[in-house]
Amino acid sequence: MVMTGKRGDTRVDAATSGADPSLEDANMADAPWWELSGYQRHAACLVAAREGDRQALDALVHDLSPLVWHVARAQGIERTQAEDVVQTVWLTLLRNLNSVAEPRALARWLITTTRREALRVVRSVENEQPLVDEVLDRLRAQDGLPEQEALQRDRNTALWKAFRQLSQRCQELLRLTVLAGRAEYNVVAETLSMPRGSIGPTRSRCLTTLRGALNNETEGGSS
Amino acid sequence: MNPPGGPTGPGRAGEGLSALGLSPEDTELLNELGDLLVLADPMPPDLVARIQFALELENPEFIEIAQRSPAAQLAGVRSQAGPSTMTFTVEDLTVMVSIAPAAGGHRFDGWLVPSGPHTIEVRVEGFDSQTTDADDGGRFVLTNVPLGCTQLLVHLAVPEGQRPRTVVTPTIMR
Numbered sequence: 001m002v003m004t005g006k007r008g009d010t011r012v013d014a015a016t017s018g019a020d021p022s023l024e025d026a027n028m029a030d031a032p033w034w035e036l037s038g039y040q041r042h043a044a045c046l047v048a049a050r051e052g053d054r055q056a057l058d059a060l061v062h063d064l065s066p067l068v069w070h071v072a073r074a075q076g077i078e079r080t081q082a083e084d085v086v087q088t089v090w091l092t093l094l095r096n097l098n099s100v101a102e103p104r105a106l107a108r109w110l111i112t113t114t115r116r117e118a119l120r121v122v123r124s125v126e127n128e129q130p131l132v133d134e135v136l137d138r139l140r141a142q143d144g145l146p147e148q149e150a151l152q153r154d155r156n157t158a159l160w161k162a163f164r165q166l167s168q169r170c171q172e173l174l175r176l177t178v179l180a181g182r183a184e185y186n187v188v189a190e191t192l193s194m195p196r197g198s199i200g201p202t203r204s205r206c207l208t209t210l211r212g213a214l215n216n217e218t219e220g221g222s223s
Numbered sequence: 224m225n226p227p228g229g230p231t232g233p234g235r236a237g238e239g240l241s242a243l244g245l246s247p248e249d250t251e252l253l254n255e256l257g258d259l260l261v262l263a264d265p266m267p268p269d270l271v272a273r274i275q276f277a278l279e280l281e282n283p284e285f286i287e288i289a290q291r292s293p294a295a296q297l298a299g300v301r302s303q304a305g306p307s308t309m310t311f312t313v314e315d316l317t318v319m320v321s322i323a324p325a326a327g328g329h330r331f332d333g334w335l336v337p338s339g340p341h342t343i344e345v346r347v348e349g350f351d352s353q354t355t356d357a358d359d360g361g362r363f364v365l366t367n368v369p370l371g372c373t374q375l376l377v378h379l380a381v382p383e384g385q386r387p388r389t390v391v392t393p394t395i396m397r
Binding site for chain 2: 057094135174204
């Protein structure tokens with residue numbers, strides 16, 4: 001794999017990625033992609049990738065694959081299936097490099113495409129076999145931990161089980177909310193704000209349900 | 224902040240959540256959920272490298288992306304030893320491939336439906352591509368494919384003058 005110095009020293013900076021876009025745009029034409037951050041960097045990378053800049057495409061994959069991963073997993077598909085979905089999304093971008101929306105809307109395009117691909121997998125597995133919860137397996141697989149870590153494991157297991165009891169819609173909304181709350185993925189907040197007014201109350205109901213399920217999971221156990 | 228070169232999952236950061244007008248309890252529960260997702264459900268660490276490899280394609284505007292059939296997908300990933308079979312489809316082509324350990328690598332036995340004089344290319348990271356043509360029945364064999372991150376391509380035979388068609392898979396092995 002080709003690694004470059006450029007990619008390593010230009011991580012998305014939380015302090016600037018949320019700044020006023022109109023102010024940032026003034027600098028965009030002048031700065032090369034590796035000096036940019038946030039959605040500006042992604043837009044510049046896409047433009048450069050269209051012109052054959054291999055490192056710019058690799059940088060996009062590096063920066064935005066975790067987002068694609070979590071959006072895919074939010075649809076309820078298995079980890080192995082999500083690996084294929086993430087690859088399919090990037091291959092789709094590669095094929096449509098010159099026709100994909102406007103560069104500034106790349107994150108939204110990725111989220112939309114990922115959901116569509118993941119839902120296609122959901123439909124194709126629905127009558128095939130029950131999904132195996134790999135995360136639960138991973139959480140439970142840690143035996144012989146010190147007491148403090150064992151307590152944390154039990155708490156994590158309970159929270160995961162409670163989370164997985166939620167409706168698919170709630171699971172997705174809470175996953176995306178968590179992503180949106182993390183500085184690297186402010187782009188998700190934009191997607192979440194689409195149907196104004198309905199997100200907040202739905203999220204509150206999902207959290208209430210999650211808390212109730214978590215209480216059921218931890219009842220009789222340690223607090 | 225994640226250290227440079229470290230995991231690229233979402234790092235813990237409360238400021239985005241606080242803008243949502245949630246109660247402190249809800250914010251804390253979401254933060255806890257976020258930490259759990261980072262801990263228990265991270266993107267596989269080698270996935271970025273596999274994607275970057277899978278995207279190193281010539282004439283990408285002509286690719287068609289094959290979907291792995293779900294049953295074979297789980298079976299293929301789970302069985303580490305012994306032959307595994309996987310099936311990929313695009314609109315008008317199905318690719319089945321059975322992969323078995325062989326000296327120093329893998330043996331690929333494959334089958335294209337419907338058959339045609341198509342060319343199969345196996346890309347393995349760090350090695351030259353291997354190609355072979357499918358026979359009249361759509362079968363193809365590659366006896367010694369080296370180990371590594373692997374992707375299958377099928378270059379479809381198209382009539383003279385028509386645009387090329389290349390079916391590509393996600394990476395099928397690490």
